[in-house]
Amino acid sequence: MNTEEHAMNYYFYIENYSLFFEKEERFFVYNTYNGKWADCPASSELRTLFTPFLEGINYAVFLSDEAITAYQLWPFIEAVREGFSGDLISAGDATMAPFLFPSLLDFRLEKRKLDKKERELGQEVYSNLKEISFFLHPRIVPENGLFLPEQIFYSKEIVPVAEGWQQVYLPFLHQLTINWDGIIHIWCNCCDEKMWSSVCEVFAPIPAFKIVHTAVESMPPSLEGLLNKDTFSYEVYVTDDSEEECLNKWLQLQSETDIELLFQWLISSEKEWENASDWMERNQIEHVNLLPYYNGENRFFFEEHIYVKEKDLLFEIINKKDIFARKMFNTNYFGKLFLCPDGQLYAHPADDSLGKISEVSLPEMIHQELSEGRTWLSIRDQEPCASCRYQWICPSPSDLERALDRPNLCHLKK
Amino acid sequence: MEATVFFNTPQHSYLYDATNKAFMHAHPLWKPFKALEDQEVSAEDWEERIRDSFPLLYEQYQVDFPYYKKKFLFLKEQGFFQKLPLKRTISELGSEQVDRALDDIHQMVFEVTNRCNLSCKYCGYGELYSNYDVREGVDLNAAKGKKVLDYFIERWKLRPPRSYKREMYISFYGGEPLLNMPFIKEMVAYVEQHFPKEINYQFSMTSNCVLLQKNMDYLAEKNFHLLISLDGNEEAQSYRVNHAGINSFATIIPQIKALKENYPDYFGESVQFNAVIHNRNTVEGVLDFVKREFDKTPRISELNDSGINPEKVDEFFKTFQNIAVSLEKSKHRERTEQTYFIELPKVRGLGIFTTRFTDNYVRTYDEFFISTNCERLYSPGTCIPFSKKIFVTSTGKVYPCERIGEDHPLGSVDEVNGLQIDRESIVAFYNTFLSKIITLCNRCYRLASCSSCMYYFKDIEHPTCEDFLNRNGFEQYLSDYMQLLENEPHLQARIREEITFS
Numbered sequence: 001m002n003t004e005e006h007a008m009n010y011y012f013y014i015e016n017y018s019l020f021f022e023k024e025e026r027f028f029v030y031n032t033y034n035g036k037w038a039d040c041p042a043s044s045e046l047r048t049l050f051t052p053f054l055e056g057i058n059y060a061v062f063l064s065d066e067a068i069t070a071y072q073l074w075p076f077i078e079a080v081r082e083g084f085s086g087d088l089i090s091a092g093d094a095t096m097a098p099f100l101f102p103s104l105l106d107f108r109l110e111k112r113k114l115d116k117k118e119r120e121l122g123q124e125v126y127s128n129l130k131e132i133s134f135f136l137h138p139r140i141v142p143e144n145g146l147f148l149p150e151q152i153f154y155s156k157e158i159v160p161v162a163e164g165w166q167q168v169y170l171p172f173l174h175q176l177t178i179n180w181d182g183i184i185h186i187w188c189n190c191c192d193e194k195m196w197s198s199v200c201e202v203f204a205p206i207p208a209f210k211i212v213h214t215a216v217e218s219m220p221p222s223l224e225g226l227l228n229k230d231t232f233s234y235e236v237y238v239t240d241d242s243e244e245e246c247l248n249k250w251l252q253l254q255s256e257t258d259i260e261l262l263f264q265w266l267i268s269s270e271k272e273w274e275n276a277s278d279w280m281e282r283n284q285i286e287h288v289n290l291l292p293y294y295n296g297e298n299r300f301f302f303e304e305h306i307y308v309k310e311k312d313l314l315f316e317i318i319n320k321k322d323i324f325a326r327k328m329f330n331t332n333y334f335g336k337l338f339l340c341p342d343g344q345l346y347a348h349p350a351d352d353s354l355g356k357i358s359e360v361s362l363p364e365m366i367h368q369e370l371s372e373g374r375t376w377l378s379i380r381d382q383e384p385c386a387s388c389r390y391q392w393i394c395p396s397p398s399d400l401e402r403a404l405d406r407p408n409l410c411h412l413k414k
Numbered sequence: 415m416e417a418t419v420f421f422n423t424p425q426h427s428y429l430y431d432a433t434n435k436a437f438m439h440a441h442p443l444w445k446p447f448k449a450l451e452d453q454e455v456s457a458e459d460w461e462e463r464i465r466d467s468f469p470l471l472y473e474q475y476q477v478d479f480p481y482y483k484k485k486f487l488f489l490k491e492q493g494f495f496q497k498l499p500l501k502r503t504i505s506e507l508g509s510e511q512v513d514r515a516l517d518d519i520h521q522m523v524f525e526v527t528n529r530c531n532l533s534c535k536y537c538g539y540g541e542l543y544s545n546y547d548v549r550e551g552v553d554l555n556a557a558k559g560k561k562v563l564d565y566f567i568e569r570w571k572l573r574p575p576r577s578y579k580r581e582m583y584i585s586f587y588g589g590e591p592l593l594n595m596p597f598i599k600e601m602v603a604y605v606e607q608h609f610p611k612e613i614n615y616q617f618s619m620t621s622n623c624v625l626l627q628k629n630m631d632y633l634a635e636k637n638f639h640l641l642i643s644l645d646g647n648e649e650a651q652s653y654r655v656n657h658a659g660i661n662s663f664a665t666i667i668p669q670i671k672a673l674k675e676n677y678p679d680y681f682g683e684s685v686q687f688n689a690v691i692h693n694r695n696t697v698e699g700v701l702d703f704v705k706r707e708f709d710k711t712p713r714i715s716e717l718n719d720s721g722i723n724p725e726k727v728d729e730f731f732k733t734f735q736n737i738a739v740s741l742e743k744s745k746h747r748e749r750t751e752q753t754y755f756i757e758l759p760k761v762r763g764l765g766i767f768t769t770r771f772t773d774n775y776v777r778t779y780d781e782f783f784i785s786t787n788c789e790r791l792y793s794p795g796t797c798i799p800f801s802k803k804i805f806v807t808s809t810g811k812v813y814p815c816e817r818i819g820e821d822h823p824l825g826s827v828d829e830v831n832g833l834q835i836d837r838e839s840i841v842a843f844y845n846t847f848l849s850k851i852i853t854l855c856n857r858c859y860r861l862a863s864c865s866s867c868m869y870y871f872k873d874i875e876h877p878t879c880e881d882f883l884n885r886n887g888f889e890q891y892l893s894d895y896m897q898l899l900e901n902e903p904h905l906q907a908r909i910r911e912e913i914t915f916s
């Protein structure tokens with residue numbers, strides 16, 4: 001700030017790495033480098049003054065000393081300056097405001113811009129597919145019949161893959177992998193010998209990276225054929241009831257074969273969280289992901305431990321690109337597809353199918369999800385999030401919200 | 415390229431930081447801070463050094479010194495003000511890129527004939543230019559044309575489509591394409607019969623319309639996208655003459671009007687105009703004329719200034735007219751600019767400026783997932799061969815587009831061997847060029863926005879680049895556009911909201 005005492009006119013500007021927006025009848029400035037906030041009430045006079053900010057024309061406006069005083073803007077300006085989110089400079093002899101690029105996304109594929117140009121969206125449509133899951137079996141633990149967690153597999157009644165599934169999946173896989181090098185997830189019951197050997201036969205020759213998802217109790221009879229560290233890894237599901245012996249077997253297998261291994265530990269209570277942490281500490285194991293699991297009865301656990309709290313959001317630093325991404329698509333779901341044993345392809349297993357792989361081409365299904373899909377493009381544009389200041393600071397809606405049947409996962413808004 | 419560049423407009427000081435793709439208003443202390451930082455002077459000593467070296471500056475900003483130092487150091491933590499030059503990757507062309515471009519071909523352009531029933535004074539194949547093969551009145555024969563189509567039809571059978579709802583233009587170019595209708599009709603029939611159903615093909619043609627009347631039923635029936643070359647009113651059209659030197663205006667206007675009358679829907683949907691600006695017309699005049707007569711906004715282009723015949727340079731520049739200069743001559747400049755907004759040179763320039771130099775612009779979903787901090791480009795301004803189109807001349811030579819000279823064909827087609835494209839030699843040709851220019855490009859500040867196609871280089875074997883931009887030039891470039899934005903800030907918002915860049 002230029003401190004010449006007689007300087008009565010200023011330009012007030014917001015840096016291009018900060019966002020300026022109006023929510024809850026307040027103006028907010030959020031700095032994407034340090035997560036600092038500044039805000040002031042959004043009066044109609046200020047709305048006029050800040051029109052260039054609000055309309056994304058210029059992130060600099062003219063401000064006179066009188067206006068700053070009359071609208072009690074000093075604390076707001078101070079907060080903006082202290083957070084390095086903008087500045088107030090003397091207008092001096094300048095007759096024009098400096099130009100600061102508003103931090104607004106210009107996305108070439110935004111629907112509004114594309115209008116009917118479907119060609120644009122359909123171009124190189126494969127590049128939008130990042131991961132594809134092949135469900136081969138709904139149950140991963142054969143003995144006690146435990147279903148895959150609801151958040152992963154949902155309540156859909158899925159019949160295990162029928163004999164001869166290779167004939168359905170193979171042409172699809174072939175078509176897919178000619179032009180694509182994303183990640184393949186294979187959800188299967190590894191200890192079913194027959195299934196395991198066909199998994200090896202079908203997937204091992206495919207160059208894409210593969211992740212085998214299975215239950216801790218469901219150890220593959222042999223790793224022959226699949227054991228290639230460069231293109232395979234394992235994600236093994238553990239619950240509080242799992243036998244420690246099973247975990248140890250996997251660890252032993254890992255030390256013998258050097259496979260890539262991650263334990264996905266389903267946590268539905270504080271107690272389970274403690275147990276998992278204990279085990280990790282005892283065995284000095286780090287490759288464990290604690291996965292909050294809603295079992296229909298533990299809403300309280302979520303409210304206590306999983307819901308976001310304002311004090312966390314206030315210090316959250318989200319970069320500009322992530323904020324832009326969250327405005328455009330669901331960063332949890334985008335680019336993922338799920339294939340069920342009946343040949344139906346889903347953007348999300350709980351939503352309607354995009355079509356049957358034997359009937360509709362993959363590019364068409366990807367295009368469909370890109371242009372009208374409810375999953376890839378589901379963002380926080382519903383209430384209460386739509387009018388919340390953290391709308392784009394909060395992560396995209398996720399499976400937990402689906403499981404709990406809520407639009408938001410916070411204590412801020414009911 | 416240095417990562418941070420300080421520059422001024424007449425009213426304000428700015429910096430551009432290429433690492434973060436960010437423009438900032440620059441405090442006067444930051445330039446000396448950056449110099450001290452580069453000299454590795456400890457931040458603790460900056461105040462003393464500045465007080466000694468720039469006493470006036472220090473005196474003026476003494477009170478602000480701690481704040482702006484703190485902000486400078488904060489920005490440094492975010493990657494601003496890097497000492498090392500910006501890390502850039504210019505990748506070589508690979509044969510798989512050529513393959514992909516061929517798989518996803520968007521446009522096939524056939525030079526149906528190199529004969530023409532006009533003799534426009536500024537024609538690219540006329541006396542003003544010297545970079546084309548001698549025109550011997552050759553027509554492309556349908557057998558060759560079909561071989562090109564066969565090549566792609568076979569290719570698509572082996573390689574599944576990577577795109578959905580792929581549209582493809584099959585374009586007929588000349589000379590004057592309407593002089594070889596038998597070829598066009600055979601090709602259209604072949605495409606209709608043999609193309610896979612997933613491909614939405616669309617026929618298109620550029621025509622001078624001398625033979626429009628007798629062909630209009632067919633063009634309308636096949637829904638040709640028709641681009642009509644028309645420079646405006648009679649005076650404006652006076653370079654477009656027949657072989658006897660007579661202005662084509664009186665011949666073509668009634669025919670275009672008949673098309674509009676007989677096929678109003680087709681005319682409304684599929685017909686466009688293109689005008690070349692020269693010393694006998696103006697942008698405003700052309701816009702007004704075409705709007706009034708045909709209710710259309712024409713595209714406007716300038717004369718191509720590469721490949722000029724050295725003996726005709728003076729004549730060329732007498733005829734040549736720059737669009738921006740022509741716009742300035744408009745009586746109703748604001749109205750003209752509004753109508754022509756997307757095509758305005760300043761808007762196009764600003765579009766390149768904002769899309770290449772800020773982090774606000776994202777092209778594809780994929781770009782959200784990859785870091786764009788380091789630029790990854792293939793040979794600066796040249797497109798990947800066949801990524802825009804494939805151009806087949808009437809003599810059966812193959813090029814990546816019709817706008818370049820004929821010295822370096824990338825393949826050929828004949829009736830016996832079909833279409834021959836040797837990917838490896840194309841890749842070698844492009845990469846040899848790249849290896850000769852890369853050191854220069856790596857130092858060039860235009861790299862991120864380079865549009866210098868290698869085919870326009872005077873000597874492709876020993877390239878030197880006329881568009882090379884040094885730091886001073888870059889500062890001027892940044893300053894010009896920031897000044898434009900200070901004056902007309904709404905331009906940027908309108909570009910963001912309305913224009914989709916390809």
Ligand code: SF4
Pocket residue numbers: 308313380384385386388389390391392394407408409410411412413
């Ligand atoms: S209401 Fe929505 S956007 Fe706001 S904090 Fe809660 S979850 Fe986040």
Ligand code: SF4
Pocket residue numbers: 795796797802814815816817818867868869
């Ligand atoms: S002029 Fe050069 S860059 Fe442009 S389309 Fe033709 S070959 Fe490609």
Ligand code: SF4
Pocket residue numbers: 794795851854855858859860861864865866879880881882883
């Ligand atoms: S302008 Fe010339 S030197 Fe600069 S990047 Fe382009 S081709 Fe290279």
